[in-house]
Amino acid sequence: MADIVASTGSMIVVSNRLPFVLKRDPNTGDLERKASAGGLVTAVAPVVIQSHGLWVGWPGIHLEDENEPIPESLPSDTTPTAGLKSEKVVAVLVDADLFDSYYNGCCNGTLWPLFHSMPDRANFSSETWRAYVKVNQSFAEKTMEALIRLNKDTTVEDSSSQTSNSTQCPLVWIHDYHLTLAANWVRQSAEDANIKYKLGFFLHIPFPPWDIFRLIPWSDDILQGMLGCDVVGFHIDDYCVNFVDCCQRRLGCRVDRKNLLVEHGGRTVRVRALPIGIPFKRFVTLAENAPKVVTTNQKIILGVDRLDYTKGLVHRLKAFELLLERYPEHLEKVTLLQIAVPSRTDVKEYQDLKEELDQMVGKINGRFTTPNWSPIRYIYGCVGQDQLAAFYRDAAVCLVTPLRDGMNLVAKEFVACQINQPPGVLIVSPFAGAGEMMHEALLCNPYETEEASEVIHRALKMPEDERTLRMNYLRRREKQNDVDQWLRRFLKAMGSVVEGLEDTMPTVMQPVTLDDFNDYLENYVGNKHKLALLLDYDGTLAPLAHHPDLAVIPPETKNIIERLANFPDVYIAIISGRNVNNVKEMVGIEGITYAGNHGLEILHPDGSKFVHPMPVEYENNVKTLLKDLQDKVCKQGAWVENKGALLTFHYRETPVNIRPDMVAEAKKMIKDAGFLAGQAHCAIEAKPPVEWDKGRASLYILRTQFGVDWSERIRIIYVGDDTTDEDAMQALKGMAATFRVAASHIVRTVAERRLPNTDAVLTLLKWVERHLHRKDLKRDSSSTLSFKHRSRHGSLMVEMSYDPDSGSNTPTSPDTSLQDAKTQTSTSPNPPHPEIHHVKTQTKSGSNDDAN
Structure with a gap:
């Protein structure tokens, strides 16, 4: 112990x-x-x-x-x-x-x-x-x-x-x-x-x-x-x-x-x-105590595998056949001992694999067998660990050549049992985890049959001193990195090991920074397009709260939205499941668009309002459903929010153990009343069965604001945290940069990126603001590019401002800017900004002289 x-x-x-x-x-x-x-x-x-x-x-x-x-x-x-x-x-x-x-x-x-x-x-x-x-x-x-x-x-x-x-x-x-x-x-x-x-x-x-x-x-x-x-x-x-x-x-x-x-x-x-190891000492003991089971002077090439298509057994037999064909010196000198442990014997694919191996073994043995020797000894069955340790100990070469494998412990068990002198040689596939760890083994690509046969030949002819050197390094490493060390490393990573060791690598990601958005948004947003920000409210701009009235937008977030709304190239719409008047009241910013009830109501900046038509019968059904929900399922903290066209059944404060039955009953009541039951954060929304959602609303808002060709001129960022936002993300897929604020354990989303919380949304908005400021600085810098023209008949200099976006030269007033520019140029050896270049061009009789 x-x-x-x-x-x-x-x-x-x-x-x-x-x-x-x-x-x-x-x-x-x-x-x-x-x-x-x-x-x-x-x-x-x-x-x-x-x-x-x-x-x-x-x-x-x-x-x-x-x-x-x-x-x-x-x-x-x-x-x-x-x-x-x-x-x-x-x-x-x-x-x-x-x-x-x-x-x-x-x-x-x-x-x-x-x-x-x-x-x-x-x-x-x-x-x-x-x-x-x-x-x-x-x-x-x-x-x-x-x-x-x-x-x-x-x-x-x-x-x-x-x-x-x-x-x-x-x-x-x-x-x-x-x-x-x-x-x-x-x-x-x-x-x-x-x-x-x-x-x-x-x-x-x-x-x-x-x-x-x-x-x-x-x-x-x-x-x-x-x-x-x-x-x-x-x-x-x-x-x-x-x-x-x-x-x-x-x-x-x-x-x-x-x-x-x-x-x-x-x-x-x-x-x-965390590379797994083996109980090294236990295998050494097994090898020391195992009786000799191979009574032959021939060199044994050992393969131990579960019968599975990932193990590359067919490729291995082909490589061995090629070895005997190319190097007849090995005839009657080596034997391939292949142990295949039965696996999934009731599956046809595995039955076919066994049949193929049986045929190949028979073919190779039939081709090369002599009266005193057969090239392949094939064991289809389970072998006890004592006998297996004897095979490991006495083998000259061990082939571990899977087409793909997680680690493959056969390679490690072979090394542990190599107690004889001189030792054998290990051949591993680079497509097994062991191939990444056991550097002193010979690497063999099982897909390349000719190369594999050459590697086996090299192993059989390897000098004793090289075999000893390689095996000593392998044994030292595997002894140190045994299965107990694997367990210790895992417990260390979990912070659960008694020795008090801790994971030395960082264990927590740093908070989202502005630079985290550069790779994703920099090229997409660019400098030439207008930007539309479509944002959810609860859980996106404002942290979720136990009651909707307590979900207040943080002052810093509100301030940055106000500043962004003042940029001429930015359009902002808040699209929420709340009543449109309520979401406008909660945000409290003028000059932006508000959409309530998942887009059924839209209030534009100019005061105009869109309301999706609602079947008359559902207006009466809302009242009936509201009363039924209040009477039957509003208990132990559950309550119903009346949003006019929608109802939301909240159960965040309800004890966890009674939620499943309560939610199931509420959903049934909603569906029986003819409404759609939509899942939200600890809430069920009763929505009328109309073909309208946040996706349709987003497209309507963009088309109304920017025209039918909006997709060619507008860059869009959509951020939401709810399943209802998935409708918008799906509708805008390929046309927008989409973010899902996901704080729960399992959230399936079509969004391109995830954000951990509302703080990360604030950082995203800060990135947008920084990008727009840089965009304005570049525009200001490029607009001051000037050309000075001097008349051959006088000393009048006229500064021309060149706007590369418009491609036009605009002369500035000579009596207001000429002297300032002239003074600035004469007193400063360099232009005031690295982007500004002053070029002098002399004119003669209305025509330009050669610059030389």
Whole structure:
């Protein structure tokens, strides 16, 4: 226990499977635990046990009786999970058909090939995605049960033990691509229950680049689900960069690429490269104690892989065949021992892969076999770790050549078991995470068969001193960066490691600055076009409040809007869900346009007003619906706001536990009355069924103000924070710079960029003001470009002002500006501004002389 990495708080591990598999004894029918191998279980299970934590996962079997107890480990069990009591295990039970659709359909049919950059093998199905969402919700619910249980246990433990880790904030650690959505539901539920927690996520497979990831129809949900955590971990930097890039390009998040930070939902999410290791000492012990299983003098080229199309097994066999063809000196001297662990045997694609491998092995063996030797020994099945360690130890070469892989621990296990002298040689693919870390291994591109055969030949002929040197470096690094070190680094990133170490990289993004808008807006806004600012009010200009009357626009924001309204090239419209008179009263600025009730009412600066026609019957229905809502659902803090044409049912002050039923009833009443029920911030809006929204209103405002050809002459910035603003962002897509103020955990938006809060909106407005001032300065500077003309017959000098935009020369009055310009030029060796150049041109009899 002394070597266990300690966490400052209890740990809840959430993984697709429990750290052991449940199986039934064929004789008694009783459930039994079967140990699961793997670095995750080896490293994390002792920490869960030591911190009095819990493990949430699927038990590996579909139980008919949900109350059937999980058995304890056997007394003879010495695996890392032996001390994990059944009471510390939370089993997620899922219907067999639903689980198949989730696991085989979405996880392995869609996400697995896409994340491994093989889109041609991916299948997209809305049905399997819905199953994925539902199962993730089930995992989140069970995780929340575990967190509540742990929170209750903490009180008891705190009263009986002063050294318990439970006194610290518990850590929820979610694992892998099966559960990318769960974090957001856990976060929302924990915050509603006022439970403290930390959320971490680790992806054990690659994260693809943007051009691949964007193919996933639900990429938005996956990114926001992962961003529900405080720390998102990957194996290598490349995966981190891909993730940060996708967050910016798909979600419009503000990111810090240098420090690997993403701003989302008003939080800073830390993205960290945390390469996983193996239990190095354990594999060394296995290698030392394993009996010899290879009784041949031939050199063994070893391959150990799960039978999967990402592992490049077909390419490997082709490279080995080419090796024997090109270098006959290896005939009867080397043997390829390929171990293929069965996987997804019920899937036709994997059945076809096995058949192809069987045929290739038979073909190569048939071509090169001699009476005393076969070039390939092919084992299709599972191999025990003792036997596997012996294979690792005695192999001359290990081939780890996947087409794409997250890390591939086979490479690390081989290195740990290389205790013989002289050691063997490791060959890795650059497309595995191990290829980025294990620099002393030989790199081999599996797609280039000729190159791969040459690398294998080089490994077989490598001198002993070079083999020893390379392996010594590899072993030293893997021993230092073992699985415990991986766990320690993750806990350090989470701020949950006992040693007191903290993440040395920045953990919080700096507030939005003016310069953050330069790359996005500078070229778009430009200097030649008018600018239209279309702005929502609540949650955009004014922070959200518990009551609409308390949502007051900050004085600084109001002042800058007033200044912007005075620019001749700026047009401002406030488009709100409030009543038009109310939003004008709340903003209180003259000379701008106000649109209320999501554009049903529009008040122009000249006092003219547009009101969208409303069916007469709905005017009466509004009164009836208002009374019904007040009588039936206005309780425990809920109330209805009458906006004239619209009604808004507010439930922000209602207790969280009664909201779902209350909201469902309110929506039903609204729909039964013939209105549309629109979701807002802790509110439901009852809108008449007319073809009009903020999008249609925005287009109407722009057309009314600037004419039918407005899109050619106007630059537009739209900023909003609500689902109703999505209508405008969709209508203006491609024609405007759009921003969504998103402070909640999951917000799907068509906006090009996200802003964390109303302070960031203020910064955006400040950027606009700065840009306009610079625009005016450039215009003033260019307008003072002057040309001086001197008559050959006199000394009269006339200064000509040249406006490059108009292309005309305008003479200034000689008695007002000539002397000043003459004096200024004579006393200053340089022009007053670097942009101003004074050019003298002599004239002769009305014609220009040559400048020379």
